[in-house]
């Protein structure tokens with residue numbers, strides 16, 4: 305229904321701005337949140353002011369709210385283009401949970417259901433209409449839209465437009481029709497894909513006009529990153545899951561065979577888990593995904609085919625049992641943890657054996673350029689895993705974002721959990737070799753000098769006469785290559801940009817050179833100790849702060865019952881974060897419950913009494 309209390313129209317660009325207090329009231333009543341996440345307010349304001357928007361925000365950044373709130377506030381229907389049928393249904397269910405008038409149109413509807421949606425579009429009673437992109441190729445659909453009052457268009461997962469992205473969907477190209485047919489309606493595009501090429505493609509293909517552009521930070525403060533040496537990986541996974549009882553999580557594996565094997569292993573050990581990969585029949589994939597969404601199983605073991613469309617907000621851990629092919633993928637996959645912004649764990653199990661296996665995959669790429677690129681990406685991924693450098697800093701650097709803190713406090717490097725070995729002496733040798741050869745050479749020659757290789761270049765330059773020649777014989781070339789890589793990565797060395805890559809010292813290497821500071825590297829892959837000896841219980845476990853676990857379990861059980869009654873996934877009723885807050889504040893009245901983040905008017909009215917009663921009963925039982 306149209307909402308008199310917020311009645312606003314999408315104005316012409318440059319129109320009057322909406323007061324912040326009005327936005328906050330609408331936010332609080334609709335979603336139960338008391339503040340906006342970064343950039344949300346500006347995006348909502350610009351949409352309501354009639355301006356195009358391009359928003360790049362990480363998973364869990366809160367993109368849906370950016371168009372759901374203005375859809376709720378503005379007169380007319382907001383049309384949301386969404387790539388997956390399953391995603392649409394979830395979004396509509398979740399909007400309805402907050403009392404928004406939402407519907408979708410896609411090939412899963414019967415003729416009668418679709419006609420009903422068209423009727424509601426016509427009579428203006430929809431806040432939100434979700435559609436799949438191929439509708440824009442249908443003239444009849446365009447005329448229906450033209451006859452309706454449209455507030456704005458929102459293009460979700462807009463990177464699907466771009467052939468540069470990883471999820472290119474040819475259907476999305478028909479979205480160029482939006483601007484042609486609806487020159488005055490603002491278009492807001494959203495994606496979590498950060499690359500510049502994709503961004504430019506979106507701007508061009510949707511012909512966005514002077515759009516308001518935001519690029520949110522890709523830092524996910526509630527995610528804890530860790531890399532552990534990989535040994536008997538199935539047992540390591542099992543041990544991890546047992547330490548995180550009842551917490552939903554995703555395990556990524558590279559191959560379908562490995563997925564099946566791990567899922568069967570966990571199942572045999574009593575962990576409720578199901579596999580997911582592209583080789584399974586569509587129906588089975590859907591069932592397995594739903595079982596995970598509905599908290600019927602604890603763990604889904606998957607290839608990267610499990611991805612877009614996973615809106616489950618209470619994923620408490622994402623484990624990578626194999627090295628991913630690149631950092632972009634790793635970031636997107638780990639990003640599925642902790643959307644509700646509660647603490648969540650991302651653990652990568654890494655062993656030297658992964659690299660040859662992945663190299664084998666890469667060798668099958670025919671196109672040489674593509675192969676070289678894939679190899680470069682794989683090397684970045686291996687660097688991430690093996691470098692003694694804050695994981696968060698490395699991930700963000702990949703997206704060209706500089707992490708401002710010296711210590712993130714939430715990765716194995718920054719918390720000192722990762723095991724390191726002292727390589728100060730070796731670093732000094734490398735630095736000395738560089739100095740003595742005049743900082744005029746690339747890594748290959750410096751390594752030759754260090755190991756005392758008998759090459760023509762060494763002899764001609766007389767480098768077999770310098771003091772560091774052969775000083776590093778006790779290690780092999782690959783050790784020195786990776787040490788130099790690490791020194792570059794950590795800023796002790798720099799690469800001179802000229803016709804030939806030349807290594808130079810930087811200011812930052814002086815303390816190490818003078819022996820005032822140690823240079824430590826990770827012991828990754830060289831260790832042999834069983835997991836239990838070297839690692840205690842992971843220090844940061846999801847939701848580690850003291851909460852009343854018994855109450856949490858009760859509320860979670862209640863949430864599940866209600867979810868079954870409403871036929872929606874449990875996280876749509878309330879997020880884990882909201883349940884945690886209830887455990888902390890133990891509200892026993894409806895108005896106290898309404899103060900909890902994530903409890904808006906609609907949910908208070910729909911579920912409030914049952915939750916308040918449960919909390920009272922728990923208090924009485926204490």
Ligand code: ADP
Nearest residue numbers: 337339340341363364365366367368369617643
């Ligand atoms: P994205 O689509 O960007 O991955 P979602 O829209 O799914 O992110 O939002 C992630 C989670 O954050 C959801 O559970 C959502 O309800 C919650 N959320 C969004 N905005 C806010 C906010 N302002 N305050 C608190 N929680 C929020």
Ligand code: ZN
Nearest residue numbers: 694712715718
């Ligand atoms: Zn860190």
